[in-house]
Each structure stands twice: as structure tokens, then as C-alpha cells.
Amino acid sequence: MPVATPDLTAREPIIEVDSLVRNFGSQKVLNGVSFKVYEGDTFVIMGGSGCGKSTLLRHLIGTEQPTSGSIKIFGQEITTMNSDAMRKLRGRYGMLFQSGALLQSLTVAENVALPLTEHTQLDAGLIDTVVKMKLEQVGLTGHGHKKPSEISGGMKKRAALARALALDPPLVFSDEPTAGLDPIMTAVVDELTQRLTQKIGATVVVVTHDMNSVFRIGTRIIMLGTGPNQGKILAAGTPAEIRAHPHPAVQQFINGDPQGHNGDDAGEELYRETLLGLDPSSQAIHSS
């Protein structure tokens, strides 16, 4: 779907994905995905569970190799990149993982310091100061000495955010940053992510299936399909365009309608059969 509005052409595409295909065995998890992310965007990838959001993100950060297709980050093709170039590139983006992925063997402060000690020549005192500042920004002052196992889920996410932003990267990836958080903490993490990334002018790519988050932070949205549309972009556009999108699966997803679990009847049958243990031809579910 073309997303050309005049002001977009003036901005640089930070990420260009072209005809990305990834198969796991016979399963086509990504099946010809193409999109561009422009500077300053908060780009949201949404879609049902198992539709390939995390897989897509792993290709963008270069920890998975595509079956075919091209991915350019900052204009550089990463699918054929050597490890030295990749190492340099990785200094320019941060990633916030679904589980936080803080190193359990280090304290919170050491986790945040890690990108600084590995990628800069700053001396220990300066790193200490930066870490204190980063922890303060995410409201974790005084928790730096704790191990990740000693803090709550929301605090872990915020610590992980501080680590992802430690180098003030121009590009930040985030996989379901609010999964497993209560609505208030979700809003806090969303707001923090938005405020901190805007402050350093970073472009953000977020995976989420939380509809509140999608429309709260997204400036550009794509939705990946499930069922027969597995691995394809079902819809793309601004929040307003997505809200008004005619595709029934998109509306079902936005409105949280369980009848449209997989966005089609075949998917619905499969869902009832495999998850509810019902004969697909029986009407028991409707008559009961």
C-alpha cells in the first residue's frame, strides 16, 4: 500500500525492507514484506499472536537471516554485511526486549553501563555519571545496585529502556515493551519511551498488540496478517488510516472481536477445533 504523502519524501528512510521472506521449514512466517521507516517516526508493527512480529524485528536487528529479500538500515544492506560492519552499526541502535533481557549476573547499573563500557572510551567516573542520569530518567534512582531478579516487571522494563538508550542511539527497536504490565505501568512505559526517544530525536520501531499503545504512540502503523494472510502486510498507514481501514480483519483486531480470531472462517474453524476441542461442523458453540 502506497504511503506517499508529500512531506515523507523529504525525510530520509532509516529502514528499507524489500520483499522480505523467511521460512521456518515449510512455514512461511514472513512472505514478501516491504516497508520503509522514516526518520522521526514511531513505527508500530502490530498483529495477532504468532503472526511473525518478533521474527520480523529479529531480521531488522540482524540476529536472524532472511530466506530472501533485502533490509537496509541507515542505507546499508545488512543481510550481506560482515561482522565488523555489523558491530559498528549495532552501536547506532538500541533494542528493548520483550522480557527486558537484563543480564541476570549483573546489577541494574552494570546492565545500563554495559553499552557504554563496550562501545565508548569514557572513563569509569563518567560512565557512572551517565548511568545515574539514565536511571534517574526512568525513575530508578537508588535501584542501581539491585540484581534484575530483585526488581518488579515494570522496573525491569524501565531498566531495559535505560540500557537501550544508554548510547543515545538514533534508532530504537522495541518488542512488546508493555507485555505483562498493568494498564498504568503500560502508560508509564509508553510515555517514557516516547518522551526519551523524542528528546534524543530517535526513530522508534515498536512491536505491540496493545491497541491503546498502538494509537497512543504510533505515527505509522503496519499490521501483519494471520491465517491465509500469514506473513503479509494486511494494512499500512497513519493511525487515522488504520482506524478507518476497510479490511474486516483489521477492524476485528482493533476492536478485539473474538469471532474474527484469525480474520477468516477457515481460521475460526481451526481455532475452535484445536483450542476449544469442538467439531468444526457442530454449532454447539453458538447454540450453547
Add this chain to the structure above:
Amino acid sequence: MTEAFRQYFELCGSLLYWLFVAPFRGRGWRMGHTFAQIVRIGVHAVPMSALTALTIGVVLAMQSAAQLAKLGATVYVPGLVSSSLIRELAPLVTAVIVIGRSGSSVTAELGTMKVSEEIEALEVMAIPPMSWLIVPRFLAMVIMMPLLTVFSIYVGLAGGWLIGHFSLHMSTAFFISHALQYVELSDIGISMLKSGIFGVLIVTIACSIGLNVSGGAEGVGLATTRSVVVSLLTVFIANAVLTALFFF
């Protein structure tokens, strides 16, 4: 199965690079991490190795004394204890202890890091997991296995001495001189070599299985069991092959 072999040899290839090539390209070994692993993998295994070796030494001395007494040849007890300890039992028993204590914990730790995305997080921060996690564990294991084996030999001999001294009424000097009579320096060298090879096998198997865990917490549990089983089998087979090569 073939997939597991492919993953194993891929790890070994990558390990060779990070051990011998990367240090010349300004990506040296992380000594701090290595020392931490030496403590975790090696030093913490000392009490258990000691207890095991002591009981083995005692049992060896008792069994051989019981048999040799029939021939009136209990003077050979110290030699029998020392040669079987040095040539076979110390390296093997130490390997079994290290597999159960340290190999399993390496797999469990790496597996947990894998399923909680910590390994991916390292990669994304451009910190190669090979240099951060694998090389330190490898070095620690290869350094500590021979040391633990020497230690086990001493403790095992002490166990044999307990029986020799208190039950067979040998003097300490008699026990030591007869214990040394039947072993050569080369035996000790081979023992060290064996335990070094066991260390390489144990740590590479543990790391390879740990790094390739999938399926959440349950997967970590399964992988840990598999790591212990595969390491035990591999070490026993390797021991038979090495004994055939060096002593037969």
C-alpha cells in the same frame, strides 16, 4: 541429531576463532570473566571432588587388600591404588563430578540466558556471546580439569594411605615409596592430558546444548539433562579410546 552435530561443530569452529584468531585482532580474552568462571566451575567443585576421591582411594585400598591378602601380597596395595588412581580413576571420576556439577550448570545458565533473550541482547549490544560467555568458560574448564585431577590423585592417595596405615600397619614412608614405585612421570602427564581432553569435551558439549535451547523453561530442563547424558557417554568413550592409545 545431525542438527545437533552441526550446531556442535559450528560452536567448535567459532570457539577456535575466538580463542586463537580474535586476540590478534584486538578482541582479547576476558580475563575477569575467566577468573569468575574458574571459581564457579573449578573451585566450587573442589569439596565434592575431594570427598569422591577420598572414598575411591579408601575403597580401592580395601578391595585390593582383601584380594592381595590371600596371596600374602598386601605390599602391592599402595602401587595398585596409585596406578589405578593416576591412570584411570582420578581423571574419570573428576570428569563425572564436573559434568554433574559444572557442565550441567553451564548448560542451565546458558539455556536460561537464551530463552530470556539475554544472548540476543548481548549480540545486539555488539558484545559477541562467544567472547563474553563461551571463551571464559572454556578456558576455566581446560585449566581447572587437570588441576582438579591432580588434587583428586592426592586426596585419593590419602584415602589409600588411611587403610594402608591404620589397617595394614604400613609406615607412611613405606606407603609413599611403594605408591610411587609403580607410576612414572609419563603416567601423570597422560592423566593431565586425559583430563584436559575431558574438560574440552564437557565444556563444548555443555555450551553447544545450552546455546541451542528452545522451548522456554521446560526446554532448559530437558537440555540440562541431555547435556549431562551426552557428556557422560562421550567422556566414557573418549576414556576408553585414550587408554587404548596410551596404555595398551
